[in-house]
Amino acid sequence: MPRGRPLRAGILPLVTGELAIRLRGVVKRYGAITAVDGLDLDVPEGTCVGLLGPNGAGKSTTMRMLTAQTIADEGELEVLGHRLPGDSKAARAQSGVVPQLDNLDVTLTVEQNLRVFTYLYRIGKQDRQAAIERALGVANLRDRRDTRVDRLSGGMRRRLLIARALVHRPRLVLLDEPTVGLDPQVRQELWALIDALRAEGTTILMSTHYIEEAARLADTVLIMAHGRAVASGPPAKLVAEHAGREAVEVYGAPGELASIEAEAIAAGLRTRRTGTSVSLLGVEGANGDTPAGERRPTNLEDVFVLLTGEEIS
Amino acid sequence: MAARAEPRPRRLGRLERPALQGVLIREFVNFSSYWRSTTFSSTIDPTIYLLAFGFGFGSLVSQVGGYDYVEFVGTGTVATAVLFSSAFPAMFGTFIKYKFQRTYDAILAAPVDTEELVTAEALWIATRAGVYGSVPMLVAIVFGLDPSWGMLTVPFIGFVAGFGWASFGICIAGFASSIENFNYVISAVLTPLFLVAGTFFPLDGLPRWAQIAGAFNPLHHCVELVRHAAFGWEGAADLGHLAAIVVFGLVTWRVAIVAMTRKLVD
Numbered sequence: 001m002p003r004g005r006p007l008r009a010g011i012l013p014l015v016t017g018e019l020a021i022r023l024r025g026v027v028k029r030y031g032a033i034t035a036v037d038g039l040d041l042d043v044p045e046g047t048c049v050g051l052l053g054p055n056g057a058g059k060s061t062t063m064r065m066l067t068a069q070t071i072a073d074e075g076e077l078e079v080l081g082h083r084l085p086g087d088s089k090a091a092r093a094q095s096g097v098v099p100q101l102d103n104l105d106v107t108l109t110v111e112q113n114l115r116v117f118t119y120l121y122r123i124g125k126q127d128r129q130a131a132i133e134r135a136l137g138v139a140n141l142r143d144r145r146d147t148r149v150d151r152l153s154g155g156m157r158r159r160l161l162i163a164r165a166l167v168h169r170p171r172l173v174l175l176d177e178p179t180v181g182l183d184p185q186v187r188q189e190l191w192a193l194i195d196a197l198r199a200e201g202t203t204i205l206m207s208t209h210y211i212e213e214a215a216r217l218a219d220t221v222l223i224m225a226h227g228r229a230v231a232s233g234p235p236a237k238l239v240a241e242h243a244g245r246e247a248v249e250v251y252g253a254p255g256e257l258a259s260i261e262a263e264a265i266a267a268g269l270r271t272r273r274t275g276t277s278v279s280l281l282g283v284e285g286a287n288g289d290t291p292a293g294e295r296r297p298t299n300l301e302d303v304f305v306l307l308t309g310e311e312i313s
Numbered sequence: 314m315a316a317r318a319e320p321r322p323r324r325l326g327r328l329e330r331p332a333l334q335g336v337l338i339r340e341f342v343n344f345s346s347y348w349r350s351t352t353f354s355s356t357i358d359p360t361i362y363l364l365a366f367g368f369g370f371g372s373l374v375s376q377v378g379g380y381d382y383v384e385f386v387g388t389g390t391v392a393t394a395v396l397f398s399s400a401f402p403a404m405f406g407t408f409i410k411y412k413f414q415r416t417y418d419a420i421l422a423a424p425v426d427t428e429e430l431v432t433a434e435a436l437w438i439a440t441r442a443g444v445y446g447s448v449p450m451l452v453a454i455v456f457g458l459d460p461s462w463g464m465l466t467v468p469f470i471g472f473v474a475g476f477g478w479a480s481f482g483i484c485i486a487g488f489a490s491s492i493e494n495f496n497y498v499i500s501a502v503l504t505p506l507f508l509v510a511g512t513f514f515p516l517d518g519l520p521r522w523a524q525i526a527g528a529f530n531p532l533h534h535c536v537e538l539v540r541h542a543a544f545g546w547e548g549a550a551d552l553g554h555l556a557a558i559v560v561f562g563l564v565t566w567r568v569a570i571v572a573m574t575r576k577l578v579d
Contacts, residue, residue, distance in 0.1 A: 030579075064579075067421065067422045068578070069418065069421055069422070069577065069578055069579075070578070070579050071578060071579070089424045089425075089426060090424070092422060092423060092424045093423075093424040095422075097419075097422035099415070099418060099419065099422070101415055101418075102415075103414060103415035103416055103418055103419040104419075105339070105342075105343055105414075105416070106414075107343065107346040107347070108342060108343065108346060112342050115342065116335075116338060116339045116342055117423065119331075119334060119335040119338040119339070120332075120335035120336070120339070120420060120423040120424075120425060121335075121423055121424070122331045122335070122424065164419075
């Protein structure tokens with residue numbers, strides 16, 4: 001179970017400027033299952049917000065609600081000033097979506113895939129070729145323009161998905177698990193691409209369950225569990241607030257770890273299991289009275305596990 | 314450099330031309346990668362039907378309903394080709410694009426609504442049905458069918474009937490939970506409709522109940538229209554046939570939109 005309380009609008013980070021996305025009290029149910037449970041979310045224009053949560057936390061449902069492919073049962077949703085779902089078409093015209101699952105036309109070439117979306121995104125005839133060239137450049141796919149998609153590598157296909165979402169220069173980009181299933185080299189390449197987008201001032205909402213991805217790319221992270229927001233803020237602030245500055249990682253037999261964990265909790269420390277070890281968090285204020293172990297800085301993963309629970313649901 | 318999309322002052326409407334155009338262009342560009350195989354099957358299939366039925370049955374039956382049997386089958390096969398090039402691609406294509414390729418997720422993330430998506434898909438399939446549906450008639454001309462001016466309306470008849478069958482196929486894809494469910498529809502609906510349409514034999518010789526059932530078969534109305542286009546119009550009767558396939562198209566189109574909205578938007 002999540003240990004944090006759901007966040008309400010009042011304790012969301014202070015927002016300045018226009019909001020690209022504004023969600024209030026959003027609920028989505030599938031029968032007896034509540035996939036999104038009273039979610040509040042603010043994404044200021046020009047920022048990158050990471051939706052971080054384990055599988056089944058409600059991230060993908062939230063992303064689908066932003067394109068009105070899933071309709072909320074309760075709550076208010078605004079994207080780029082347009083109320084959803086009624087005015088979602090206008091919002092979609094100014095947004096780009098990178099889906100979690102590849103849905104490119106595999107028998108078409110790279111350029112043909114982009115060309116189709118210049119029509120779907122209503123780019124004028126005189127601007128179409130320039131839009132394609134720009135998207136090919138952003139995704140570094142110029143020399144692959146005539147290659148059929150089914151002959152591209154997994155990383156190139158991901159880059160093409162991103163290029164397709166950017167072909168109309170959207171104000172908002174929704175990235176749903178953009179690097180899931182990719183090897184580390186390709187992931188880093190995509191991170192550079194997303195970072196460049198952010199530097200250009202494009203608003204990004206990115207769902208991910210890769211903690212490093214959220215920590216590196218997001219200005220603000222919203223941690224979700226069981227359909228609710230359990231914490232929100234800049235990654236460094238979240239770490240300091242929930243896990244302190246330093247952790248001690250203690251290794252030992254399972255029985256030994258359990259007793260170390262119980263003692264630490266009794267002493268007022270927060271702990272988390274890290275597979276073969278137990279991490280005692282925020283030990284900088286523990287008067288040196290901590291078990292011997294490996295000292296390390298706390299990180300967003302500590303916060304993630306603390307707030308979303310250690311067990312797989 | 315392409316201009317960044319700016320906020321639009323007005324709310325975007327329903328059934329917008331740019332949205333329909335976008336989906337149609339996607340289909341057209343995809344078609345460029347597989348048109349050869351489609352054209353091959355659309356030409357060879359009716360040729361085989363005409364050879365088998367025209368010369369096979371034709372050697373046993375010289376005249377049917379006042380026409381030479383080759384003429385009767387040659388015009389009837391147009392409706393069959395319209396059905397095959399619309400209902401089947403719509404059923405399988407829609408299901409594959411929705412379920413396996415997730416193409417519709419990508420399209421609906423753009424400024425396109427389900428109503429526009431379904432309409433454009435049906436229009437595209439109907440256009441193909443209008444073109445490929447006319448091929449058997451061209452083949453029949455090679456086999457001895459006399460050309461007439463009325464035949465120029467056959468692509469239009471194929472388009473209107475094809476729109477209905479395409480929408481019917483999209484409906485089935487919208488309601489089906491698995492691709493195997495199509496077997497029920499093919500065996501219990503399409504095969505009887507295909508056989509009791511007056512394509513290979515006239516309905517006059519069938520029991521009364523089958524003749525009445527035939528009047529509710531959209532394929533039968535398509536067959537009659539094509540035959541009359543080729544051999545001479547029959548005034549009000551043909552307006553009735555046209556009305557039947559138009560109503561069929563309108564009803565299945567709206568039901569297809571409802572079915573696909575349920576499928577694509579949760």
